[in-house]
Amino acid sequence: MDIPRRxxxxxxxxxxxxxxxxxxxxxxxxxxxxxxxxxxxxxVDRCAAGLRAIGLEPEQRVLLCLNDTVDFPVVFxxxxxxxxxxxxxxxxxxxxDYEYLLxxxxxxxxxxxxxxxxxxxxxxxxxxxxxxxxxxxxxPGTRSLAQLLETTPRQRVxxxxxxxxxxxxxxxSSGSTGQPKGTVxxxxxxxxxxxxxxxxxxxxxxxxxxxxxxxxFFAYGLGNSLTFPLAFGATAVLMAERPTAEAVYARLRRHQxxxxxxxxxLYASLxxxxxxxxxxxxxxxxxxxxxxxxxxxxxxxxxKRFDVDILDGIGSTEMLHIFLSNRPGEVHxxxxxxxxxxxxxxxxxxxxxxxREGEIGELQVRGPTSALHYWNNREKSRHTFHGPWTxxxxxxxxxxxxxxxxxGRADDMLKxxxxxxxxxxxxTALLSHPAVREVAVVGKEDxxxxxxxxxxxxxxxxxxxxxxxxxxxxxxxxxxLAPYKxxxxxxxxxxxxxxxxxxxxxxxLREMIQSTRTxxxxxx
Numbered sequence: 415m416d417i418p419r420r421x422x423x424x425x426x427x428x429x430x431x432x433x434x435x436x437x438x439x440x441x442x443x444x445x446x447x448x449x450x451x452x453x454x455x456x457x458v459d460r461c462a463a464g465l466r467a468i469g470l471e472p473e474q475r476v477l478l479c480l481n482d483t484v485d486f487p488v489v490f491x492x493x494x495x496x497x498x499x500x501x502x503x504x505x506x507x508x509x510x511d512y513e514y515l516l517x518x519x520x521x522x523x524x525x526x527x528x529x530x531x532x533x534x535x536x537x538x539x540x541x542x543x544x545x546x547x548x549x550x551x552x553x554p555g556t557r558s559l560a561q562l563l564e565t566t567p568r569q570r571v572x573x574x575x576x577x578x579x580x581x582x583x584x585x586x587s588s589g590s591t592g593q594p595k596g597t598v599x600x601x602x603x604x605x606x607x608x609x610x611x612x613x614x615x616x617x618x619x620x621x622x623x624x625x626x627x628x629x630x631f632f633a634y635g636l637g638n639s640l641t642f643p644l645a646f647g648a649t650a651v652l653m654a655e656r657p658t659a660e661a662v663y664a665r666l667r668r669h670q671x672x673x674x675x676x677x678x679x680l681y682a683s684l685x686x687x688x689x690x691x692x693x694x695x696x697x698x699x700x701x702x703x704x705x706x707x708x709x710x711x712x713x714x715x716x717x718k719r720f721d722v723d724i725l726d727g728i729g730s731t732e733m734l735h736i737f738l739s740n741r742p743g744e745v746h747x748x749x750x751x752x753x754x755x756x757x758x759x760x761x762x763x764x765x766x767x768x769x770r771e772g773e774i775g776e777l778q779v780r781g782p783t784s785a786l787h788y789w790n791n792r793e794k795s796r797h798t799f800h801g802p803w804t805x806x807x808x809x810x811x812x813x814x815x816x817x818x819x820x821x822g823r824a825d826d827m828l829k830x831x832x833x834x835x836x837x838x839x840x841x842t843a844l845l846s847h848p849a850v851r852e853v854a855v856v857g858k859e860d861x862x863x864x865x866x867x868x869x870x871x872x873x874x875x876x877x878x879x880x881x882x883x884x885x886x887x888x889x890x891x892x893x894x895l896a897p898y899k900x901x902x903x904x905x906x907x908x909x910x911x912x913x914x915x916x917x918x919x920x921x922x923l924r925e926m927i928q929s930t931r932t933x934x935x936x937x938x
Contacts, residue, residue, distance in 0.1 A: 415609050417578045423601040424494035425573035427644040428455050436620075436647050443669060444483045444652040451647075454487065456568060461492025464566040468545055470523055472497030472574055475584070477521040477543075478631070479503050479512070479530050481654040485549040485559060486630045487640050489525050494582055494601070497574030501584040501596070502631045505530055506914040511594075513537040515586060518790060519596060527654075528553060578602040581786060585633055587731045596789030597731045603783040607637050607735040608645035610756040610783075615725065615739050616673060616700060622648040623697075625671035627657035627680055629914070634704050637735040638675040659687040670697040677705040677916035679852065681712050685719065686851060686874060693721045704729050704736055705916050707820040707838050709845040713747035726750055728820070732804050733757075734783040738818055748842065749817040750810070757781035759818070760803070761810055769811075774821045774836070777810045778803045809836065826920055828857040828865055835899050837920075840867055843894035844901070847887055849877045854910050854918045858903060858927050869901035870923055872909060879906035 428451075431441070437452035449457075470476065476493050478500050480486045486502075493500040501519050503512070505527070512534050516524075520542050526534055528551030538546060545557070552558040576582070582601040586594035612618045626638035630652075643650040651669045655661050657680055666674065676684075681703060684690065701716065701724045708726040717723050727739030728750050738759060740751035753759050761775030762768060769775035780802045787795040798805050809821040821827065821836035828835040837855040844853045851874045858868040871887065873879050884904040891900040911922040 415606060417602045417605070419577055419579075420575060421578040421601050422495060422573035422576045423582055423604045424458065424491040426605060427641070428458055428491065428495075431455075431644065431647050434647060439620075439647065440649045441643070442484045442487065442650055442652060445654050446483065449484050454484070457484075457488045457563060458491045458495060459571040460563045460566040460568060461488050462496040462571045463569060464562040465492060465498055465523070466496055467566065468523075468562075470496075470498055470545070472576075473499060473581070474523075475499045475501050475519050475521040476523045476525060477501050477503060477516060477519060479505055479524065479526040479534060480549055480631070481505060481527040481529065482630050482635075482639070482652040483527075483550065483654055484652065485525075485527075486652070487644075488563075489549075489559070490583070490630075490640065495571060495573050497576055499581055499583060501586070502636070503586055504594075504631055504914045505629065507533070509533050509536050513541070514593065516541040516543060519584065523547065525549060525559060531556070576601055579786075584789065585631075585636070585731050595791055595794055598786045598789055599734055599783075600786055603734050603785075604641045605645060606756070606783050608641050610781075611736050611739070611754050612637070612642040612645065614755055615727075615736070615741060616642070616702070617742065618642055618646045618648060618673070620647040622646070622673055623651065623669060623671040624648055624673045624675070625651040625653075625665055625669065626675040627653070627662050628675055628677060628705070628916070632914075633731045633734050634675070634729060634736075638702070641735075659683045660689070663687070663689065663691060666696055666698075667691055672697055672699045673702070674698055674700075675702040675704075678703055678708045678712060679706075679910075679912065679916045679918075681708070681716055681724065682852060685712065685715050690719070693719065696720065698722045700725060700742060702727065702736075706918065707750070708747065709842050710747035711842070711845050713745070717745075727754075728777075728806075728808065730804075730806055732785045732798060732806075733779060733781060734785070737779050737781055737783075738777075746815070746817055749813065749819050751817055753779075754781075761812065772811055772813070774809050774811045774827075776824055777806045777808045777818070779806060780804070823920070826856070828855075828867055830865060830867065830898055835867060837867070839895065840869065840891060840899055840901060843891045843899075844869055844871065844887060846894065847890045849873050849883060850887070852910055854920060854923055855901060856920050856923050856927070860902065866902040867899065868903040868905065868927065870905050870907050870910060870926075872907055 431451045441451045441454045442449045523545040525547045547559045548556045549559045628635035723745040727736035729736035737757040758780045840855045852872040857865040911919040
């Protein structure tokens with residue numbers, strides 16, 4: 415794409431729809447109402463003007479702690495249009511987490527949903543924040559976002575004169591392996607993800623209705639619900655509440671989206687729900703999965719149930735969206751497909767050399783949407799960003815057909831008897847047993863200090879989680895994989911610990927192993 419040097423991402427995403435005559439077309443549907451592209455444009459302008467009026471200046475940061483309502487795109491784009499840098503953060507954190515984010519980002523203002531305000535309130539007084547705007551309600555001692563928008567005169571706001579390569583917005587990493595890292599993205603990256611992935615892979619068009627259960631505050635959801643629909647003039651459905659199976663199915667029935675985006679854990683939950691709609695009740699033409707590897711059994715079951723494939727892919731906060739993906743009509747469950755046009759990938763061994771065909775190596779990616787750096791973290795930046803290449807921390811191998819197969823995170827790989835064992839491979843084998851709903855495999859030292867696979871298993875409702883089932887599952891894995899790969903221990907849990915993005919927090923499981931807890935029944 416030929417993106418001019420002087421470029422403002424928000425101005426582009428809004429103006430392209432007004433110029434195309436879509437002012438009256440539906441842009442967003444949230445839990446409170448419907449909003450046309452014209453209404454969205456007017457709200458973005460009022461937000462931009464209002465933020466300027468209260469004294470915020472270009473390049474200052476504004477922390478966004480917002481549920482998925484129309485206020486998110488309004489504030490996100492309003493900030494960008496006026497040169498302010500929005501910092502979107504996880505809405506499921508604790509007070510001490512927000513204290514860290516406020517101090518690290520040095521945000522001058524916070525825009526927060528009323529339901530989330532109590533988590534931030536205790537630390538706002540000792541933060542650099544000068545302004546607090548509350549979305550969806552009026553709270554004593556605060557200013558409501560609605561009031562700011564209503565009292566700001568309606569006017570067209572000229573976009574700030576920004577560059578395509580300058581900082582546009584931040585996203586914090588999920589923090590599944592430590593403190594979240596402020597990932598700084600440029601103005602050009604938003605539209606590039608749309609043109610490279612949503613166009614050629616999703617084949618998105620103006621007539622699409624998109625529903626992403628993955629939330630706007632992280633990279634996957636931001637593309638699904640903001641960048642992609644605005645880039646192509648489509649309609650996005652937003653849901654503020656937690657994405658339970660019941661809530662998701664309600665939106666699929668009511669709004670009839672053509673594109674649905676979720677994570678593997680959610681797809682498993684949707685399949686396990688008895689009140690699922692039939693394929694004929696829905697209008698889906700494609701589904702997307704990212705965040706972690708999609709087990710083949712889940713993909714196959716979804717395709718059979720709803721007569722639509724799941725396009726499994728991998729992206730990252732650092733690359734902003736999916737860069738390796740299956741394609742419509744070319745879905746091969748158990749693989750993550752091939753590189754998205756515009757991206758290159760390579761697999762390197764522990765010495766930084768290319769691996770031989772079929773061997774496992776660390777996945778690195780090169781493409782135009784890579785983050786500029788991590789804020790205030792030179793060491794992590796140098797470790798992750800190597801010139802044009804970005805380290806993903808994921809292990810992969812390429813099969814005989816040239817498709818990439820996920821083998822787990824670099825820090826999750828197990829070496830059993832001197833041979834690498836992929837946790838994902840063991841998990842896939844366990845998930846092929848009808849009793850298993852979810853599973854995560856980590857390493858556990860045996861009495862001799864050697865690492866062996868341990869499986870944490872969540873079974874389907876009505877299944878007895880006992881020593882008999884544990885032995886059955888072990889034997890099942892032995893029939894699927896080389897014998898040395900089977901889990902030596904199985905522990906049954908009611909649920910697995912996950913991040914807000916749906917990724918399994920394996921480090922929490924490792925902590926469970928090291929603790930002295932007695933409420934985890936182990937079956938050896």
